[in-house]
Amino acid sequence: FLRRMIDQTLIEQEAKKAGVGVAAVKDEDAMAMIRDMLEKNNVSMQTYLKKLAAEGNTLENVKKEIKGQILRMRLLRREVQSRILITDEEIGQYYDQPRQDYEGKEAVHIKQIFLPAPAQADKMTRERIKNQARELHQRILNGERFEMLAAQYSKGPAAAEGGDIGFVERGIIVPEVEKEAFSLPVGQISNVIETDLGYHILAVVDKRGAGLKPLPAVRDEIKAKIEDEKVAKKYDEWIDGIRKKSFIDVRL
Structure with a gap:
């Protein structure tokens, strides 16, 4: 939990340096994500607000947390995702691995x-x-x-x-x-x-x-999986680099 809080602070600092501060994330963006979440779970806003109150939480706190998530994703796209290249050769190699995921029924x-x-x-x-x-x-x-x-x-x-x-x-x-x-x-x-x-x-x-799905039918799916793996790896490298160059004073 402490590591996550530290990382969030570091991300916010990097975002400010890059000119992408939390203030740039609009309330409407956070509220849109909250409404989407409630709609998917068939929960009314009134019920959700009561639940937050019972937990000692507020809508403002939730919006702040979501704004941080949005900020992280924007910075991630800028600093990490934009630098990722996926070749046809990589997609082909991934397809040639154990293929149970692509066995059509x-x-x-x-x-x-x-x-x-x-x-x-x-x-x-x-x-x-x-x-x-x-x-x-x-x-x-x-x-x-x-x-x-x-x-x-x-x-x-x-x-x-x-x-x-x-x-x-x-x-x-x-x-x-x-x-x-x-x-x-x-x-x-x-x-x-x-x-x-x-x-x-x-x-x-x-x-x-039944049978093996052809590569064109699963190409986008494979590309998304490779991208997810590369983004996760690049993000770990990126945040680790930020930690190493930052001074962290933890006071308990």
């Missing part, structure tokens, strides 16, 4: 219309929902767009995107739906599939087989 790209009907629902309710699913299925067969019906009626994931779930591998979705998805040809519409969750209608968009 069999997957199917599906769109789904899902009408929930819990198993504990009474028989009449399930039958009503099943009939609704059958009607939607028939409308698709009659030429209505799957995406429009999914957006209007589906209660499943990605309904707003026309039910487009994207590629899914085996073992991800419920067995009954998985069996149908992987057995149907591309371009086909499934029958109504009944599960304990409800009723599903699938559209199979595309399929891909």
Whole structure:
């Protein structure tokens, strides 16, 4: 903890020398990061403020800490990241290492219309929902767009995107739906599939087989990994150099 505090102070000093002080980081930047964090965790600002108060902390302290993080990243880009070069040869060598990270699994790209009907629902309710699913299925067969019906009626994931779930591998979705998805040809519409969750209608968009992903497909991913490794190494060298040339007076 003490080392982290010292490093943060040294970084702030270096930032000032480089003309990138904490004052240059706007409150709006810190608040944007806080709001993004809360949104991802489905936490309201009011709940978060209460939590901070219970911990004896304040929003101002959090903003100050985040400003320090933003400052560190800006300085990192300026002093470290901008000096990093990644060659095609390095990417190729990384790709030729043990390749389990790039072994693609069999997957199917599906769109789904899902009408929930819990198993504990009474028989009449399930039958009503099943009939609704059958009607939607028939409308698709009659030429209505799957995406429009999914957006209007589906209660499943990605309904707003026309039910487009994207590629899914085996073992991800419920067995009954998985069996149908992987057995149907591309371009086909499934029958109504009944599960304990409800009723599903699938559209199979595309399929891909298992095997090694080609280099172009994973090039950006590999480049990012190499960059992360180089940045971490360069940062350690950079901060170590700053420590060595700085006078640190620790008073406990």
